[in-house]
Amino acid sequence: MTMDDRKQKILQSIVLDYVETAEPVGSRAMVKKHGLRISAATVRNEMADLEDMGYLEQPHTSAGRIPSQKGFRYFVDCMMESQELSEQEIDLLYQMARNNVKDWDEVISGIAQFLSQITHYTSFIIMPAVHVSQFRFLQLVPLEKGRAVVLLVTDMGLIMHRKIEIPESITPEELTTIAEVLNRTFSAKKMGEITRSDLQTIRNDLNQRKKVLEVTLNAIDSLLESSSGERVVVSGLINLLREPEFRDLDKLKRIITLLEEDVVLRSVVPNEVSEQVDILIGNENPIQEMKDLSMVFTGYKSFGVLGKIGLIGPVRMEYWKATGTIEAVRSIVQEIIQKYY
Amino acid sequence: MTMDDRKQKILQSIVLDYVETAEPVGSRAMVKKHGLRISAATVRNEMADLEDMGYLEQPHTSAGRIPSQKGFRYFVDCMMESQELSEQEIDLLYQMARNNVKDWDEVISGIAQFLSQITHYTSFIIMPAVHVSQFRFLQLVPLEKGRAVVLLVTDMGLIMHRKIEIPESITPEELTTIAEVLNRTFSAKKMGEITRSDLQTIRNDLNQRKKVLEVTLNAIDSLLESSSGERVVVSGLINLLREPEFRDLDKLKRIITLLEEDVVLRSVVPNEVSEQVDILIGNENPIQEMKDLSMVFTGYKSFGVLGKIGLIGPVRMEYWKATGTIEAVRSIVQEIIQKYY
DNA sequence: GGTTAGCACTCAACAGAAGAGAGTGCTAAC
DNA sequence: GTTAGCACTCTCTTCTGTTGAGTGCTAACC
Numbered sequence: 001m002t003m004d005d006r007k008q009k010i011l012q013s014i015v016l017d018y019v020e021t022a023e024p025v026g027s028r029a030m031v032k033k034h035g036l037r038i039s040a041a042t043v044r045n046e047m048a049d050l051e052d053m054g055y056l057e058q059p060h061t062s063a064g065r066i067p068s069q070k071g072f073r074y075f076v077d078c079m080m081e082s083q084e085l086s087e088q089e090i091d092l093l094y095q096m097a098r099n100n101v102k103d104w105d106e107v108i109s110g111i112a113q114f115l116s117q118i119t120h121y122t123s124f125i126i127m128p129a130v131h132v133s134q135f136r137f138l139q140l141v142p143l144e145k146g147r148a149v150v151l152l153v154t155d156m157g158l159i160m161h162r163k164i165e166i167p168e169s170i171t172p173e174e175l176t177t178i179a180e181v182l183n184r185t186f187s188a189k190k191m192g193e194i195t196r197s198d199l200q201t202i203r204n205d206l207n208q209r210k211k212v213l214e215v216t217l218n219a220i221d222s223l224l225e226s227s228s229g230e231r232v233v234v235s236g237l238i239n240l241l242r243e244p245e246f247r248d249l250d251k252l253k254r255i256i257t258l259l260e261e262d263v264v265l266r267s268v269v270p271n272e273v274s275e276q277v278d279i280l281i282g283n284e285n286p287i288q289e290m291k292d293l294s295m296v297f298t299g300y301k302s303f304g305v306l307g308k309i310g311l312i313g314p315v316r317m318e319y320w321k322a323t324g325t326i327e328a329v330r331s332i333v334q335e336i337i338q339k340y341y
Numbered sequence: 342m343t344m345d346d347r348k349q350k351i352l353q354s355i356v357l358d359y360v361e362t363a364e365p366v367g368s369r370a371m372v373k374k375h376g377l378r379i380s381a382a383t384v385r386n387e388m389a390d391l392e393d394m395g396y397l398e399q400p401h402t403s404a405g406r407i408p409s410q411k412g413f414r415y416f417v418d419c420m421m422e423s424q425e426l427s428e429q430e431i432d433l434l435y436q437m438a439r440n441n442v443k444d445w446d447e448v449i450s451g452i453a454q455f456l457s458q459i460t461h462y463t464s465f466i467i468m469p470a471v472h473v474s475q476f477r478f479l480q481l482v483p484l485e486k487g488r489a490v491v492l493l494v495t496d497m498g499l500i501m502h503r504k505i506e507i508p509e510s511i512t513p514e515e516l517t518t519i520a521e522v523l524n525r526t527f528s529a530k531k532m533g534e535i536t537r538s539d540l541q542t543i544r545n546d547l548n549q550r551k552k553v554l555e556v557t558l559n560a561i562d563s564l565l566e567s568s569s570g571e572r573v574v575v576s577g578l579i580n581l582l583r584e585p586e587f588r589d590l591d592k593l594k595r596i597i598t599l600l601e602e603d604v605v606l607r608s609v610v611p612n613e614v615s616e617q618v619d620i621l622i623g624n625e626n627p628i629q630e631m632k633d634l635s636m637v638f639t640g641y642k643s644f645g646v647l648g649k650i651g652l653i654g655p656v657r658m659e660y661w662k663a664t665g666t667i668e669a670v671r672s673i674v675q676e677i678i679q680k681y682y
Numbered sequence: 683g684g685t686t687a688g689c690a691c692t693c694a695a696c697a698g699a700a701g702a703g704a705g706t707g708c709t710a711a712c
Numbered sequence: 713g714t715t716a717g718c719a720c721t722c723t724c725t726t727c728t729g730t731t732g733a734g735t736g737c738t739a740a741c742c
Contacts, residue, residue: 024734026733026734026735027734027735028733028734029733029734038685038686039685039686039687040686040734041685041686041687041688041736042684042685042686044734044735044736045684045685045736047735048735048736058735059694060692060693060694061691061692061693061734061735061736062691062692062693062694062732062733062734062735063693063694063733063734063735064733064734064735136485137484137485139482139490141480141482141492143478143494144477144478149480149492149494149500151482151490151492151502153484153490159490159502159504161492161500161502163500237578238594238597238598238601241590241593241594241597242594247590249582249588252582253579253582253583256579256582257579260579365705367704367705367706368705368706369704369705370704370705379714379715380714380715380716381705381715382707382714382715382716382717383713383714383715385705385706385707386707386713386714388706389706389707399706400723401721401722401723402705402706402707402720402721402722403704403705403706403720403721403722403723404704404705404706404722404723405704405705405706
């Protein structure tokens, strides 16, 4: 049995209908709705074929057909065109991104919100870990007596600070000197490569300013610690509520609990993500618990750092809309990163 | 009709039972369960009285009784003792708070998570706006050519930074001078009192370093902007899923959408919160949409700044547990703030 | 040979009826 | 004032019949 044009058309109609209504699609109703030129009986025959081929499923004997995951896969691979965002939506996105020249964090969570609002799916953004970016610069800023701020800058332009306490006798000039020494040592090292043994070596080298070094190094240590993991932002979990497939409260609870765990998301999205939009449908997800969910995601790259943006929804997902939106958002994120640098 | 001891005891039993089971409590079952020394019939008479007095309600004629909101209020006011956290839980809390000497943000969201995990209710923390705290100090730190960081310190020890672009010709010394001028001008002003007209005045004063001033003032402006509102953290929304009263998906969706809006929470919690634990039961909430929810909250204060911590759950809430937990968390937050300063 | 009309059959979903069970209110006795 | 007894109420569950959308098969049609 081969997939001819008519079968394709029928499969497509079923997918579109099912995505819209979440109900099994019957032959009669379908012919009517899509104004097909063939009779319901013919459609039934074709449907039976498609079921044999594994593209369709029947919830029970006297129900219509729904696309199987294989059916969705075929649809996505061979028949779908990704739908671009409307002018309005793009405007909105640009506007939001521009207004928010605030924190990178705020920009990111704004974008996640945008994603979930536009698509009505759950969105996520995985921000790359700091330790893969390059160290660029460190500064010690004196505050009032006995206090200072460690200011750490990475090549991505990410700035972090931490307050430290220092002996009151230390002068601003001494602070500067210490900062210079540290800068020379760390210069152009990857953040992740600044090991504790490095820190130890330096500790020994500069005994006379021990106390300042001590706290500074501790601060750096803790900055590294606090941002060494990838940050994960998830937005629009409530959108899952609107999907009839998650009516079951237990199921819903399980899924939400799952998605709230950063670890899960990080492990589910492949490590190496291309800059194309990838789709994982139901069982294609690496973990069993997500068999009823699909993911549409892509990577964004900048200066060798890889982040991931994606949408999560039911298998019965408007993939065309999801891919289009992700595409648009990816490019604007890239653009912001460019400018930020 | 007066509230005698026996009536109290019966009301209490009904409240406890109902909080536990979410089912109307019948006379017979209650007598059995609580081993009361009176017969079911007597209890029925008392129940009828309590209903007349408004403390109980009957979902329908042949069902048991449930406490009315007035009943809960009476229980909370006259009969409840708040239940302290267990040693274990306190340990856990301290441990968590100490490990997280990271960002204030992270500490806060960690505490919110703790709250919702321990109690199984939804927790929120409203962090005070920055503009009510005092300006203390500002520093301009040169980065590589053409870039600098504005470092802003408030009296609470809150440090904020923002990257700015400056003309390449500006020397680090000039930056220092500019920072000094700004410091003299702003010194000891409340953040909120730094008006745009202030900024304008200074703009005019120092024409020669116009460009740097421009971007610095813009940065300050945007820092003020971005943190001028109170920040709201909500955690454990999923806990609502476990409550039988929110089985109805539509209701649930409405409530979650409500609680996700920072604005709503900010407007619902009274502006002036004492350092005692307050309770709002159902209709006592200022907005109609929250009539099925109760709030248990308190204020934490430090250097004149007022933040709020609270729990949100169904009217059928374990108030004793909630108040105890809030109490414990309030005191640890205070402690952290003390140390942080 | 592909297409279509016709028809018997299937099955979920809905609606009503019957029965069980938990609970109440009232009355009369203790 | 307290309690046992009893009739009554109302929800919830179970069962049953009905409806309707949909299928698969067969025979006729082009």
